[in-house]
Amino acid sequence: MIVFLNGQFVPEEQAVVSVFDRSFLYGDGLFETIRIRNGKPFRWERHMERLTQGAKFLDIQMLFAENALRTFVAELVTRNQMPEALLRLSLSRGIGRRGYSPKGADHPSVVMSLHPAPKNDVSSLWRLITSTFRLPANEPLAQFKTCNKLPQVLARAEADAAGADEALLLNTEGHIVEASSSNLFWIERDTVCTAPLASGILPGVTRTVVLEICGNLRLTTRQITIFPAVLREADGVFLSLSSVGIAEAIALDGQPLKRCPTVDPIRNAYARLLSDFGSK
Numbered sequence: 001m002i003v004f005l006n007g008q009f010v011p012e013e014q015a016v017v018s019v020f021d022r023s024f025l026y027g028d029g030l031f032e033t034i035r036i037r038n039g040k041p042f043r044w045e046r047h048m049e050r051l052t053q054g055a056k057f058l059d060i061q062m063l064f065a066e067n068a069l070r071t072f073v074a075e076l077v078t079r080n081q082m083p084e085a086l087l088r089l090s091l092s093r094g095i096g097r098r099g100y101s102p103k104g105a106d107h108p109s110v111v112m113s114l115h116p117a118p119k120n121d122v123s124s125l126w127r128l129i130t131s132t133f134r135l136p137a138n139e140p141l142a143q144f145k146t147c148n149k150l151p152q153v154l155a156r157a158e159a160d161a162a163g164a165d166e167a168l169l170l171n172t173e174g175h176i177v178e179a180s181s182s183n184l185f186w187i188e189r190d191t192v193c194t195a196p197l198a199s200g201i202l203p204g205v206t207r208t209v210v211l212e213i214c215g216n217l218r219l220t221t222r223q224i225t226i227f228p229a230v231l232r233e234a235d236g237v238f239l240s241l242s243s244v245g246i247a248e249a250i251a252l253d254g255q256p257l258k259r260c261p262t263v264d265p266i267r268n269a270y271a272r273l274l275s276d277f278g279s280k
Helices: 022-026 044-058 066-080 150-162 205-216 228-232 263-276
Strands: 002-005 008-011 029-037 085-092 109-116 125-135 166-171 176-179 183-188 191-194 220-223 236-241 245-252
Touching: 002 066, 008 066, 022 085, 029 044, 029 263, 044 066, 044 085, 044 205, 066 085, 066 109, 125 150, 125 176, 150 166, 166 245, 176 183, 183 205, 191 205, 205 220, 205 236, 205 245, 205 263, 236 263, 245 263
Parallel strands: 125 166, 125 245, 191 220
Antiparallel strands: 002 008, 002 109, 029 085, 085 109, 166 176, 183 191, 183 236, 236 245
C-alpha cells in the first residue's frame, strides 16, 4: 500500500509520524473519510468544506490547497490501483512543545491512505444498542471530525460486546441524537426525521445527501429532538454514513423496530447516485 505523507508517496511501512505529534498525544487534529467511486472522491467539495472549517476553528494551517489535495488523491488512487475505496484524510497540528499549549506547533502533517470499500449490500439490516456514553448538547466541536473520538470509540466497543452493528448515543439532555459513526434517521408516518445540528451531532456528508434525496422524492423532512421511547415507536429507522451509505435498523436493545417501505426508495436512490458518480 502506498500512502501520501506531507507531499510524498511512500510505502505504508515508511509512512510514519513522530511520537511527539499532537494528534497522537492529544487528538489535536481532524480527519475525513471519503468514498472513492470510479476513481473519484464522492462529495469531495462538502468534505473539504467541513475540513477547512474545522481547521479554521482549531487554527490549524491547511498544508495544501484544495485543488492540490485533489490531484494528490487522484495519484494515490492510481498508484494503488484502487478506483473503489475509502479514503482516510488526516490533518494534524504537528509537533509542538510539551503540554496542551499549541504554541510553536507550526508544521502540520497531512496523511492520506486508501482502504477497501465495503460492499453496499442493500439487504443488510443492522441491530442497534443504546450506548451508556453521552455527547454534550450544543457542542461546537461536534461540527467537525476531530481526532478525539473517545465517546464514539467506547460506544462502538459496547456494540461489539453486545454483538450489535452500531451504537446510538444520547446527548446530555437525554435526547437520542446519532450513532458512533453514522447519523440517525427515523420515519414518523410520511415524514423523515433526524436530529438537529444543535443537539450535538456531526453534520454528516451522507446525512446531507439523504436530505437532498428526500427532497427529490418529495418526502417531507423534519429536524427534531426525541427521547429513546419515541424512537422505539417510529415507523422505520435507518442510518447514513459515507462508508456504507444507507443502513436500515431492525432492532434496538434486543427489541424489534418497525420496518417502513419508505426506506427502500431512499436507499435505492443513494445507490444509484453513487453508481452513476464518476462513470462519465
